[in-house]
Amino acid sequence: MSVASRAADPARSGVAAQSALDAAQAADVPATPATMPGLLTIGVMAATIMQILDSTIANVALPHMQASLGATADTVTWVLTSYIIASAAAIPITGWLADRLGSRRLFLISVVGFVLASMACGLAQNLDQMVIFRVFQGIFAAFLNPLSQSVMLDINRPSRHARAMSIWGMGIMIGPILGPLLGGWLTENYNWRWVFYVNVPIGILCFAVLSALLPSRPLRRRKFDLFGFSLLAIAIGALQLMLDRGQANDWFQSTEVIIEAGVSLAAWWMFAVHMLTARNPMFDRAMLANRNLVTSLIFMLVVGLVVMAVMALLPPLLQTLYGYPVLDTGLLLMPRGVGVLISMAVAGQLIQRGFDTRILIGTGTLLTAYSLYTMTQWTLVMGSSPIVLSGLIQGLGMGLIFIPLNVTAFATLQPQYRTEASSLLNLCRNLGASVGISICTTVLARNLQISHADLAGQVTAYNTGNIDPAITAILGSTGDTMLAALNGEVTRQAAMIAYLDDFWMMMILTGLSVFLVLFLRKPKLAAKADPKDLPH
Template sequence: MQPSTQTAPQPFTGGKLVLATLAVALATFMNVLDSSIANVAIPTISGNLGVSVDEGTWVITLFSAANAVAIPLTGWLTQRVGQIKLFVASILLFVFSSWLCGVAPNLVVLLAARVLQGLVAGPLTPLSQAILLASYPKEKSSTALSLWAMTATVGPIAGPALGGWITDSYSWSWIFYINIPVGLFAGAVTWLLYRDRESPTRKLPIDKVGLLSLAVWVGTLQIMLDKGKDLDWFSSPVIWTLTVVAAISFVFFLIWEFTEKNPIVDLRLFAGQNFRGGTIAISVAYAVFFANLVILPQWIQGYLGYRSVDAGLVTAPLGVFAVLLAPVMAKIVPRSDARVLATLAFIGFAGVFIMRSHYTTGVDQWTLVLPTLLQGIPMALFFVPLTAIILSGLPADKIPAAAGLSNFVRIFAGGVGTSLITTGWDNRTILHHAQLAEQSSLNNPDYANALTSIHATLGGGADQAVAFFERSLNAQAAMLGLNDVFWLSSMIFIVIIPLIWLTKPAKGGGGAAASGAH
């Protein structure tokens, strides 16, 4: 087949390699940053556009749904258009859609712009992996993966803090405008350096049925997950309808894609032992990690009284070790069994969540920050080895499709995990609230003494004392529910360790993938 017989371009060296890495990394960072930066600005955006916060959350939902549809199409689009043209076009269209978001005069225009932004952002993450791997010598492929992992992990961490600061200090439009100079620089440099290194293309027929069924099941499932909590899950006919449509279209999609000669998504990649095992392991782990990254700032803001920017700063130290250890990982991965490193990462994650499971409502700032800081260590050990396992042994022309499909499963798992863990936290909070409220009877001397103490301390009437006690009870119930989530998260990381050992060792830390060798 033509794509696999062409000679791969020689890796970059020196200043060209540094500039190429910076351009590709900035495009990745811009994309992953935008997936989380809008979250903290939703109340402000909703207020400015004159809509409810529930309506405003569609800004996040539609971006996620469009992005989830586009990511697995990367392999097909790459073969049709070429890696470099597709990557640069995605960057420039992302810049254009960011500008549209910033100037949107109403919610309808903003949502349309976010759909476009999500669609064109799809190829950026998987193609950045493939382009970086091709830019480095085979023996330095783990360095490429380390740099990619650094930008992919720091973006979601920096998003809430940066979004909160921009929204508080300037205008919500600027959370989109900041993409413009970054994207123009990344697109221009990428084109100048890579335009003569285009991957071979071939005219593939469009799998229209596969594309339509993919869009239907991914879109309906993503909306169901995002809106489930707001609509009280399966007590809502809307959620039931979305679930049934997603299930039927998903089954149809699987049957069609496995029997189609030129499928829009190459599901046959899952036949590979390393791709299958590595993708499942990284997706389950990312689902737990990302879900906790979402609910921790919510608890810090909602129950500890932190401002959005301060809550973001509490989670920001997660990136410290992830950045510092990136060059170390580049040296360690080629000499180590990637499965051992990934196992150590999962054990590290479990330890961090055990630390968090002992939080109290009176937790101080250092106790919040310490586990977050330490979590950067397993973060550094997490992405690179598992990505090396997933891509190892694949021919060069399969790397974009494999990276696209594995990133799709990982990111989609993050959405599923967030919905499940958020719902679990709500349910455990309700349970703990009911258990604590059983003791809140005037016949209970401890409860009566507590009200007397509150009244003596705060003054005011009996109703104020009861209201204060109820707020304290709510905070305590939420804390106990969150502790349950942290404990369960630690157990999940331990339980999924065997998934890593279902794969074979990744030789050379992904070098085989980078070189296109079998």
């Protein structure tokens, strides 16, 4: 066949390339073999950790940014919100762009774009500039996680996917834990701008390795579903705005929040109808017919909710109620990362030996629920041991969920769906995190008010010792000081009750999610997909 003939028939060449990928899957060889896979893994993981760190590292630097950028306490949060919204909206098109441009080219473009946007964020002189640069940073960051996960699967043979996912998962799960600690250290010892500059050396190293070693998957020419993408972007963007601004605006007492909720619901509904009826929908319907993938997407919502909600609640709890400084808070959160590392390594070994992934996922879910139960027993007068122990148990549980869940989701998918499936899993984890943080902070604020009112109602002359609330007014400033101290203790007790209520809520949700395991199918072999689950 001539060159012109081959160029005129891209569909035939794409089918042939895909057949080769399927054959590689069946023969237990990598879908896209790479030279020096160990060094390539380091480059891929550098991109993953760089992106994950940046999703949390800026949180502790917000007060310093506020003064430097001339922002207010309300507007400076757009530094976080702009990144989250841009990233969430861009994640769904990762698969299409990878097929259209090539996974290698998109990966390299994303690394370069992320590093340049990070440098621009560090150089920002006002809030407007910072928000614009964070939007670009979020867009490029959106592509890094799905691409890194699909590369780790592609360069390893199917029988070693569990090990590959263990390595990848360590970066995903450790990043949110190390982010606040590293961000606090950089801000205290250098400047908040180094929170962004730290990406530059990591990005240069990552680009050098990837440009030299990264292979590319076959191109697939398919039409872009602009209408479907627009609906999904509107749905995600409106939902993120509602979650971010709901608490400050008293939720559905605000016209703005009602409009954002309505727009999001309408867009989600239209997107669902479009996916069911369109000739060329944004996501292949055959892929979404895979039971393991769909169940894993729901599970990933719960994982995102629990991990990120806990990580959002614990730093203020440890610093305000227990009085730990920033660095000590970060150290107290480290056992959670140790538990993740241990259980991910164990899970990878067990899966390679043929252990049922559903048992691992169920065990991990129950361990996570138990760790949350131990957190419901915390008191204001305890030491650091319960914090360390619960964090270690929770890390062990999350590691047992994350790796087997990813292995189960991808084991029954054909290789060409990996990038799209990875983008959906990352999207669900991010949405779960946004929803979880919003719900937990709202419940915390409401329960704090309720508990404060209940406790204050019990303060009488009979249970306050020598302090009589009825006569403190005649004592002048001394009486005011006594009342302020009493109110401070009531507020402290009410805050602890509110935190415990959040832990109870997350424990119940995590415990109920264990029943999702019943909907998963165990892959027969790591190297072979179950024909019942393969798209037709």
